[in-house]
Amino acid sequence: MKTPRALVPIAIGLLILGGWEWFVRSGRVDDVLVPAPTQIGEWFWSSLRDGTLASATWVTMRRLMLGFVIGAAIGIPIGALCARSSLARDTIGILSLGLQTLPSVCWVPVAIIAFGQNEAAVLFVVVMGTVWAVVIAVQESVLSVQPLYLRAAMTMGSRGWHLWTHVIFPAALPGIISGLKQGWAFAWRSLMAAEIFVVILSGFGLGSLLHAGRELLRMDQVVGVMLVVVGVGLLADLIFFSPIERWLRRSRGLER
Amino acid sequence: MPVSPESSSQLTLTNVTKRFNGRAGLVTAVEDINLQVKEGEFLVLVGPSGCGKSTLLGLLAGLEQVDEGSIKLDGADVVEPGRDRLVMFQQDALFPWLDALENILFGLRLKPGLTDAERTEAARYYLDLVGLADKEKAHPHELSGGMRQRVALARSLAPNPRVLLMDEPFSALDALTRDQLYGDIQKIFTQRKKTIVLVTHNIREAVCLGDRVVLLSPNPGRIRQVFNIDLPRPRRINDPALATLAADITNALSAHLAQPKEGLE
Ligand SMILES: Nc1ncnc2c1ncn2[C@@H]1O[C@H](COP(=O)(O)OP(=O)(O)O)[C@@H](O)[C@H]1O
Ligand SMILES: [Mg+2]
Numbered sequence: 001m002k003t004p005r006a007l008v009p010i011a012i013g014l015l016i017l018g019g020w021e022w023f024v025r026s027g028r029v030d031d032v033l034v035p036a037p038t039q040i041g042e043w044f045w046s047s048l049r050d051g052t053l054a055s056a057t058w059v060t061m062r063r064l065m066l067g068f069v070i071g072a073a074i075g076i077p078i079g080a081l082c083a084r085s086s087l088a089r090d091t092i093g094i095l096s097l098g099l100q101t102l103p104s105v106c107w108v109p110v111a112i113i114a115f116g117q118n119e120a121a122v123l124f125v126v127v128m129g130t131v132w133a134v135v136i137a138v139q140e141s142v143l144s145v146q147p148l149y150l151r152a153a154m155t156m157g158s159r160g161w162h163l164w165t166h167v168i169f170p171a172a173l174p175g176i177i178s179g180l181k182q183g184w185a186f187a188w189r190s191l192m193a194a195e196i197f198v199v200i201l202s203g204f205g206l207g208s209l210l211h212a213g214r215e216l217l218r219m220d221q222v223v224g225v226m227l228v229v230v231g232v233g234l235l236a237d238l239i240f241f242s243p244i245e246r247w248l249r250r251s252r253g254l255e256r
Numbered sequence: 257m258p259v260s261p262e263s264s265s266q267l268t269l270t271n272v273t274k275r276f277n278g279r280a281g282l283v284t285a286v287e288d289i290n291l292q293v294k295e296g297e298f299l300v301l302v303g304p305s306g307c308g309k310s311t312l313l314g315l316l317a318g319l320e321q322v323d324e325g326s327i328k329l330d331g332a333d334v335v336e337p338g339r340d341r342l343v344m345f346q347q348d349a350l351f352p353w354l355d356a357l358e359n360i361l362f363g364l365r366l367k368p369g370l371t372d373a374e375r376t377e378a379a380r381y382y383l384d385l386v387g388l389a390d391k392e393k394a395h396p397h398e399l400s401g402g403m404r405q406r407v408a409l410a411r412s413l414a415p416n417p418r419v420l421l422m423d424e425p426f427s428a429l430d431a432l433t434r435d436q437l438y439g440d441i442q443k444i445f446t447q448r449k450k451t452i453v454l455v456t457h458n459i460r461e462a463v464c465l466g467d468r469v470v471l472l473s474p475n476p477g478r479i480r481q482v483f484n485i486d487l488p489r490p491r492r493i494n495d496p497a498l499a500t501l502a503a504d505i506t507n508a509l510s511a512h513l514a515q516p517k518e519g520l521e
Contacts, residue, residue: 148345148347148348148349149349149351151314151317151319151337151343151345151349152343152345152349152351153362154319154337155317155318155319155337155338155339155341155342155343156339156342156362156363156366156411156415157337157338157339157363157366157367157415158362158366162366166362167351170351170353170354171351171353173353251353251395252352252353252395252397253352253395253396253397253398254397
């Protein structure tokens with residue numbers, strides 16, 4: 001008989017949690033420094049009940065989504081432009097390559113000075129985190145579309161806009177998706193940095209909750225929020241990027 | 257060798273020269289090509305690799321521009337790709353993100369004056385013509401190499417081009433599949449009366465398919481000799497008469513080349 005694939009990791013996870021609980025309870029460590037899973041669970045439960053966790057998660061997710069969508073919406077056409085024109089590639093392309101290597105946390109001071117401690121600043125940081133990776137990914141994947149596809153499409157009468165929407169983008173899609181995924185990861189990190197280091201007056205996000213946990217020396221809260229942050233990242237991958245990537249691989253026969 | 261009068265020929269190449277600025281400097285891919293293709297003729301360009309066959313086909317397709325001379329289709333200069341001259345490529349040029357039917361519909365959707373129902377009907381008709389009616393929903397990776405080239409053939413036939421250009425469409429296939437396709441192509445050629453220009457480095461294939469076989473030699477690519485093939489159709493690749501003619505052409509080529517058989521089957 002075949003055991004379901006999820007069973008083993010769940011069992012291992014429970015084993016680790018159990019060991020951890022036992023370790024903390026046995027008094028070998030100070031539970032202020034190392035909270036037991038049940039303590040984290042308690043924090044989790046209470047902050048769920050009073051709504052702080054849900055509202056902080058919502059605030060953070062809204063910022064992330066909005067910034068990511070704006071970043072992608074800016075990055076995709078710019079990347080396409082860079083693939084199309086060598087002038088754009090030598091200017092915007094090079095600039096993007098440089099800025100992509102800049103840790104996106106570095107945008108936080110710029111954003112605060114330019115916009116103040118508000119939503120615009122957070123959005124700016126997220127957009128800057130997303131956009132360069134997307135530009136580079138779109139540029140590279142469009143440039144590596146097989147010329148044969150273009151030649152075939154052109155003989156069938158495809159030109160301009162039609163060529164872009166029906167050949168270039170579909171052909172470049174796998175590369176574009178992995179660029180978006182990278183952009184998403186950068187955006188997520190820069191957003192956390194912004195929320196942790198700066199008091200954003202316009203909304204209390206997960207990063208702020210983490211920061212508050214530090215101020216209060218509440219390790220259970222700190223670890224709890226970290227777990228939520230991990231969960232959000234994992235979920236984005238599981239319900240958004242992975243299915244798209246799997247579908248792409250399957251429909252093009254790249255799986256196995 | 258008889259040269260058809262200008263008036264009855266559809267495609268006319270006059271003193272065509274094409275050079276490429278490659279990494280090794282300026283390469284003359286084809287030089288001073290003069291050729292006429294009649295309406296409804298099956299013309300085969302044959303020669304060792306590097307003799308400019310693909311270049312010529314690209315020029316005919318309008319994907320490349322001549323450096324000297326001119327190419328005319330019905331008297332009008334060929335300057336860009338057009339639906340009247342569809343190309344079936346050497347390698348897999350099917351779009352991997354579309355299934356077989358959608359691949360065939362790609363060109364049909366770009367053809368004005370048809371309803372969606374007519375387009376789908378036409379796509380199904382051609383898929384059926386190449387014997388793949390049951391593979392509508394299959395993506396290219398789910399098809400064998402031979403099936404893929406069949407879909408590619410259907411895709412280039414479906415918009416009903418006046419001229420079909422084929423660049424070594426069978427070179428990547430096994431001998432059995434190839435023999436089947438020789439039959440299919442001849443059937444379609446006789447049924448639908450297309451003008452076909454096919455490129456190959458396989459001389460037997462050339463004799464099997466062509467009304468006329470144009471022999472090219474490399475460095476630079478030039479026309480060496482033109483052979484009329486008067487064998488009755490359908491021709492079988494194993495036909496002894498065909499083999500004799502192929503041997504003649506091979507000998508002619510050998511006489512033109514310093515290294516006789518390089519790149520030839
Ligand atoms: N895009 C290109 N850039 C540079 N050289 C080319 C290009 N296309 C073809 N050539 C050169 O032109 C010659 C003819 O090539 P091609 O037409 O592909 O030959 P064939 O199809 O007969 O094998 C070769 O020497 C090849 O290297
Ligand atoms: Mg070639």
